[in-house]
Amino acid sequence: MMIAVGFLLACLAAALQPTSAAEAGRGGILHIPSAADLARAGCPSRCGGVAIYYPWGIGPGCFRPGFELTCNNTASHKRLFLASTTTEVFGLGPGSTYFRTPAIHFNVTMKPGMNDTYNMSWEAPVKGVMAYGETSLFVVGCGVGVYLFGHDTNDPIGRCMSICLDDKVAMEEANATHDYFGYIGMGYCSIYLQQYVSAFGFVVDRLNGGVLARSGQDEGLPTSIKVFLAGSYDFQMTDIYSSRVDNRNIHAAFLGMTITDQPSCESAQKKKSSYACGDNSDCVDVLSGGYSCSCRPDTNDNNPYLKDGCQQENYNPNLKGGCKRLCGNTSIPFPFGLEKGCYATDKFRLNCTSENITIFNLRAKYIVANISVNEGYLSVRETQNNSGYNDEELTVLVYTGEGGIEIGSNYDGFYLSEE
Template identity: 25%
Template sequence: MVFQILWLLCSIFDAISGQSISSSCQASCGNVSIPYPFGIGPSCYLDHWFEVVCNNDSSGSPKPVLRSPNLEVLNISFGVGIYLRSSTVRVNYPTFSICTTNGSNKKQNEVLAKSPFIFSQSENQFIAMGCNNSASIKSSDGSFIGCMSNCDSGYKVINGSSCYGTNNCCQTTIPSYLDAFETSIDPTSNNTQGCNSAFLVEEGWFQKRGSINTSSNIMSYVPVVLEWGIFDTSFNSLPTTKDASFAKITYNCTESSVSGRNTTFTCSCNNGFEGNPYLLGGCQDTNRAYLLNYMSDINECDRIPNRCNSFNGSAGSTSTRYCENTYGSFSCQVVDPPKPQVGAITLGTSSSLGLFVLLVGGWWSYKVVKKRKMIKQKNMFFKRNGGLLLQQQLSSHEANVENIRLFNSKDLEKATDRFNMNRILGQGGQGTVYKGMLADGRIVAVKKSRVIDEAKLEEFINEVVVLSQINHRNVVKLIGCCLETEVPLLVYEYVPNGTLFQYVNGQVEEIPLTWDMRLRIATEIAGALFYLHSAASTPIYHRDIKSTNILLDDKYRAKVADFGTSRTIAVDQTHLTTLVHGTFGYLDPEYFQSSQFTEKSDVYSFGVVLAELLTGEKAISSTRTQESRSLATYFIQSMEENNLFDIIDSRVLNEGKKEDIITVANLAKRCLNLNGKKRPTMKEVAMELEAVQMLQKVPNLQQNYEELQYVQAEINDLWDVVPTSTVPTSSADDRPLLFSQ
C-alpha cells in the first residue's frame, strides 16, 4: 500500500509534466501506426526525415510512405530495455535483377546517405539468386561482402530456408552501419533457367517466404529493416530532455556516433514501462490508464454549488456539511465543530509524524523491491548468457583457465563512469569499446557487445575459454567478462597508442615509423599469427587481419586485436567453409570464390599489411588508377615492372638497406600469390622476417658467409621448437570466437 501511494505521487507529477502531440495529427495510415517522431501532416513530425505521406495504392488502400527516402513503411518500433535494442522501421525496398547479358550489372543505392537511417546488420541478409550467380555489395566505407550461388540443373524453385550456396541461392551478412552501397551481379555463366538477382532482405521474412520460382516470380520489392535515431541537432528539442524527475527513470537515451555520419541518439522505455520514449510522460506503467482517467474526472461539486445544502444535520447539531468529489461521483461530508487547540496540535503532530513514517517506510520498501528485482534480473541474464556453463568450464581441471575473471556489472559501471560517452574508444558492427579503470588501478578496455544469439551460447562460452588461454605478448589479452547484464561485457588489456593504420598513413606525425620499427612490427605480427595457427592449444584463424586491427602498446609493440570474426578449428582440419566476410582490400580472392577459409587466407591479408608497411599506401585508394586501386594489385604490378623503389616509402628507402627491402618485398609478393598453395606459411614468414632482423645486426655480412650460415641455423632451431599442425580434411565449422567491436 505504501509503495502504491509513492507510485501515485510520482505518476501524478509525471502526468502534469507530460507533453503530447496535437490530437489533430493522424495516428495511423491503413493498418500501420505512425508514432512520433514520425508523423503525417505539418507539425506532426520531428524533421523532414520523419515525414510520412499517406497515399493510396492501385487498389485504393492507404499506404504510408517515408517522403525523403521514398520508401513504403510496413512497421515502426522503438528500442526496448536499459541496454538499448535498436529502434527500427520496416520498409519495402527494391531488388536488383538482370535477365539478359545486355545492360549494366551494377546498381547504386544511395537513399540513406546523410539520413538518420541505416540498414540493420542483425536483421537483414544479402541474398543472391540465380544459376551460377556471383553477387556482391561494396559499402561507401570500403567494406566488401558477397557470395556465389551454385547452379542445379533444371532447378528453378528456391526455398528461403535452404539458401546456403546451393539450389541457385546463397546468402551472407552485411557490413555494419551500412547506409549506401553498390550492388554487383557477375554471372559466371549464362543463366538459361531464368534471371539473376541480388538484394537486401529481412532475414526472418525470407526464411519463411516459401518457394520462389526464379523464372517467373522475380520480386520487385522485399521487406528490409532500417535502424533509426535522432540527429543531435534535433535531440535537444525533444520533450524527453526537459526536467521531470520521475520521467528520467522511465526512459533511457544513448548516443551513437559513426565515422562519416552525424551523431544520432536513440531512446527507449526502461524495463517495466512501455509507450513512446520521445514524448515526455510517454513511457508509462501498465496502471497508468487508471491514473489518467482519475485526473480527467469531472468535479461534480464545482458543477452544482452548495450541492450538500439540502442535507441538514439533526436538531441541535452544530455540525456542517460540505461536498467532496470522488471518481465518477461525489459525497457530502460532515464537519464537526473545532476542538480545543491542544487537541488540534496533538492531532497535527501525530498526523505529521505518521506521514513521515509512512514516507520513510514507503521509500525503504521501494528500495528493497527494486534491489530484489535487480538481483533477479542479473541472475536471469547470467543464466541466459551462459554463466553456469562458464562456471562449469572454470571449475574443470582440463579447461586450465584460472586466469579469466568474472566481473560484476557494478564494478564495470564504476570503472567506465556508467559507460560514459566520453570514455568511448571505438565503435563497430558488433559492439562499443570503453576505456575503464578497475578498483586496483589497472586501465582496461571494456567491450559492450551487441545482442547475442542465444542458440550459440555454448559455442560463445567455449570460445571465451579458448581465447582466455592465448598467452602471447603480441596478442591482446582477454582479462575477463561480465555475464549478468543484458548483453555480455568483455574486458581486455588496454593498448594506449592507437592502431598501426594511423602511423603508416601519417596520422600520428609525432612518432614517425622508422624502418627498424616497421620490420620489428611486421615480425611481431607474423609471430602472433604463427602462434594462433600452429602453437595455440586449438588452432585459430583470425579472418580479419588489417592495419586497423593491429594495436601498438606503450613501447610501440604490435598487438593483434579484434577476434570478432575469428574461428577455431580442430587439429585435423585444413579449412573452414563459411559465409564470405572481410574487409575489401584485405580479402583473399581465393576465399571469395570458394567460401573456403584456410590459414593461407590470413597469410594473404598479412601480405597486404606488409605492403602497407613498405609503401605507406592504403589497402584501397581512390587516388590510384582503376586497375591499381587495390594495393595488392598495385604492389605486384610495380614489382613485375621493376618499379619497386618508385612506390617504396621515402623513409624506408633512406633508412633501410636495398637488399633487405627487396627481401621483404619478395616475401610480401609471395604472400599475395593468387594461388593459396603457393603462399608461405606464417611460420616461414616469421622465420624470414626474423632472419632479416638478426642479419642486420651482423657486421660485414657479405665478407663473412660462415657467420651468415650460423645465424640462419640458429633461427631454424629457434622456430622448430614449436611444431606446426598438418591435416587432410575439411569442415563446415563456423563458431564465433567472441564479439568484436
C-alpha cells in the same frame, strides 16, 4: 498607444516562432513533446493499418525534423510513405526509429554465354535513412557471384555465390538443410549486411561453370538474375525459372532513420533545446553520424522520444496469495511469476502454455528450461516462428545490490541485475 500595441504584437509573434529554420520550414518540432501534447495537436495515430509513433508523424507539430510521413488517401486503401519520397512504410515500432518497407529490387539481365560484370548501387531515399543491419541482400539465379561493399568507402561487406546443379531434386534436397547466411547457395545466396549503411554498391559476375542445366540442356535457364534487399526470403525453385520472384516468398526490408541535427550524443546533450531523448532514456551514438535514444532497462521501454515515454516500473515485493509456482516440471521462483501480482515487474512475467511449456518474452519468445535465482541462471532456448527451438542455451546472471531488479540482454545472453 498604437506603437506600444504594435511592439507587443511583434514580440508575441517572435515568441511563437519555431526554434529553428528546420522547424519553420517543414513543421517539425525540436523540443521533446509529451503524449498529451501530440493528442492536443490532433496528430494522426494511424494511416490505414499502420500505427504511428513519435518521432514519426503526419502534419505540422507532429514529427521531429527528418521523421515526417504522408498518408496517401487516393489509393483504394490508405498507404503510409516517407514524406517527399515513394518509399512506403509497412510498419513502425513504438519508440523505434526503424520501419518496415517493401523489399528493394534490382533487375540484372545476364547475356547468355557472356562473362559480363554488372555494377549496381543503392542510396537512401533521404538523409538519415539507413539499411538496418539485420537486412540481407538476396540473389536468385544460376552461376553468379556477388560482391557487396560500402558505397563511399569501398570496404567489403560480404560476398556470396549461387550455383545450380543439373539435378533439380538434388538441389531441393541441398536447400532443405541450407543456411541462407552461407557463402555458397543452390539457386540463391545472401549477404547479411551486419552493419547500418546509408548506401552500398555491389558487383555481379558470371561464374565459369556455375550454370549447369538440368539434364545437360539449356532449356528454361533464365538470363535474369533477381537481386533484392529484404528482411528474409523463403526460397522456392520456381523463383529461379520465373521472370520475377514471387512476392509471397519475400519479407519486408528494415530501414532506420537517424537523428542528424547533431553529429553525436556529446554535442546533442550540450544543446538542450533540440536534444531528442526524454526522461529516463539514454543517448546512443550512430557510427555513421547522428544518434538515437533508448529507454533505460528499469523503465516500461515505451517511447524514449516523449517526455513521459520511459516511466520507471515499480518493483512489487508483496505477492498475492496462492501464486502458481509450477509450469509442467518447471519451477517458477520469485521474482518470476505467471499471474498478475505474482511477479516483481512485467519484465519477469512468464507464460505457461496449454502444453505446460514456459515462455519468456524479451523482444523475442524463449522456451524456459530451468530457473535458479539463487545460483544465478535462467536456461532458455529461442523459439523459431513461435514453434520449436534451436540448440543454443542462453544464461541469465544475477548480480546483488540495492533497489529494484531489472532484466537486460547482450549478444551472449540475458542478465538479471539489481541496482
